[in-house]
Amino acid sequence: MFRSVLAIIMTVFIVSALSSAQAQEPILRLYTLDCGKIKVLDANIMDDTDSYTGSLNLVASCYIIQHGNEYMLWDAGFNPEAIKGVKDTDMFQPKIEKTIVESIAEIGLQVSDINKIGISHNHFDHIGQANVFKDAELLIGATDFDALFAGEVAEGLHPAFIDEWADGENVTKLNDDHDVFGDGSVTILSMPGHTQGHMALQVNLKKTGPVILSGDLYHFKDNYEQGRMPDFNWNREETLASFERMKSLLQSQKVRFVIQHDPDHLAFMPKFPAYLD
Numbered sequence: 001m002f003r004s005v006l007a008i009i010m011t012v013f014i015v016s017a018l019s020s021a022q023a024q025e026p027i028l029r030l031y032t033l034d035c036g037k038i039k040v041l042d043a044n045i046m047d048d049t050d051s052y053t054g055s056l057n058l059v060a061s062c063y064i065i066q067h068g069n070e071y072m073l074w075d076a077g078f079n080p081e082a083i084k085g086v087k088d089t090d091m092f093q094p095k096i097e098k099t100i101v102e103s104i105a106e107i108g109l110q111v112s113d114i115n116k117i118g119i120s121h122n123h124f125d126h127i128g129q130a131n132v133f134k135d136a137e138l139l140i141g142a143t144d145f146d147a148l149f150a151g152e153v154a155e156g157l158h159p160a161f162i163d164e165w166a167d168g169e170n171v172t173k174l175n176d177d178h179d180v181f182g183d184g185s186v187t188i189l190s191m192p193g194h195t196q197g198h199m200a201l202q203v204n205l206k207k208t209g210p211v212i213l214s215g216d217l218y219h220f221k222d223n224y225e226q227g228r229m230p231d232f233n234w235n236r237e238e239t240l241a242s243f244e245r246m247k248s249l250l251q252s253q254k255v256r257f258v259i260q261h262d263p264d265h266l267a268f269m270p271k272f273p274a275y276l277d
């Protein structure tokens, strides 16, 4: 009798301990936003060994990661004003249907709810709407930040899209991997090569498992499958080293890998406002 009462007490204790542990774990969700489309006039600029012909139709994607009652934006798409003058003869021809602010309103979020903004790298198609979220903490590769705001700015960069952080305040400059929320659930991964401070993002979801967002380590499936990279990458050897690191991460875990500009990869993501969790 005593032993069975003890067993019941122990069971109740274990069950309540488990459920309180579950209650303490924050909600973790990954929302995929449609951040537009981009036609690349000459596909061959996406391969420094010149194997592509014709043009290329890519997408742009941004992401909201909900962690408890915090919200992080990953990449900030095109600048709506800057793309108004795009011509048929331009190498990059972006289009957007909705701004990030318009999209997040559909899940009841406003600008002030976004308290972190992570940027894979400093190119125009990843920082275009950043300034809108000026009160958020900016997480960005240190060298990508410095390329925008320390010294002479290289042609093709657009510091004006992200200059709310130009003074370095509320910026976390990254030189390595970074555990965003301190619990291992969301990690920015250092993947230099496309730019010097280029980053990818891993989100360890409870039901889905780990998801890795590529940044622009690869632009579309063929880049990934054939190990090809654009003409305009910062450094070929560093890119190849990041390819190796990414491959070993993908092989060592059962990862859902998302190439952020690949239309087929994005077609398999839940259509916003649906999400992965």
Ligand SMILES: [Zn+2]
Pocket (backbone or CB within 6 Å): 123, 125, 126, 216, 261
């Ligand atoms: Zn890009």
